Amino acid sequence: MTDYARRALVASPTAPAREAAAKLADAWDWVQPDEADVVIALGGDGFMLQTLHAMLHRRQLAVPVFGMNLGTVGFLMNEWRPHGLDDRLARARPFRVAPLQMTATGVDGRVHTLPAINEVSLLRETRQTAKLEVTINDRIVMAELACDGILVATPAGSTAYNLSAQGPILPLGSALVALTPISPFRPRRWRGAILPDRTRVSLKVLEPAKRPVSAVADQREVRDVARVDVALDRARELTLLFDPEHALDDRITMEQFAA
Incomplete structure (x- = not known):
């Protein structure tokens, strides 16, 4: 007590x-x-x-x-x-x-570092489908993902936007994060991944001029990003x-x- x-x-x-x-x-x-x-x-x-x-x-x-x-x-x-x-x-x-820490690099070269307690999400800004390169711990695991967006969710945030995007519910204490695509077009059957929370996720925007993408850390948005790096911030x-x-x-x- x-x-x-x-x-x-x-x-x-x-x-x-x-x-x-x-x-x-x-x-x-x-x-x-x-x-x-x-x-x-x-x-x-x-x-x-x-x-x-x-x-x-x-x-x-x-x-x-x-x-x-x-x-x-x-x-x-x-x-x-x-x-x-x-x-x-x-x-x-x-x-x-x-919280997660999002490091978003804009197409203009500016770097924005923001915390996210629920999730970090990347979202297409126009009618053009976003194209993303997905890297896990410095290894490219998907050369091109065509989608409306993608998100990285914590267990606390897994029942929020992540669940609406058909992502998994993560039990607390599971030491996991969810990587969930939003309306994936290609590969059409990919439904995401469950990853150890020590994982470093990097998302590179392909064709950012033609297919602009914004990054959102909970409720704070950075528009026109070229790359987003996400990792758990255990110090906070x-x-x-x-x-x-x-x-x-x-x-x-x-x-x-x-x-």
């Missing part, structure tokens, strides 16, 4: 999250996120990703986040309940997630807290049986 004495409260700008924050406002003497032992996040999955990215930016890697769902899906969140927070925090199970591990009966690994397991 852990006593989180200094608590920060952050909320999505939506009306339900703001109303929930108002209910909690007088319950504790809240501190700023950069002074906290734990952050309470109110909102949906998108707001949770926003909160985690802010913590990466502030280098608050050791501060756990306990989210409560005031959004739509809330896969990364616990159930919203305004009472019993002391007990819930004391009993919460930690889950550690290491984050911690999520979950109620024992609502743990993320259990949810990922049950998602595989959803209709």
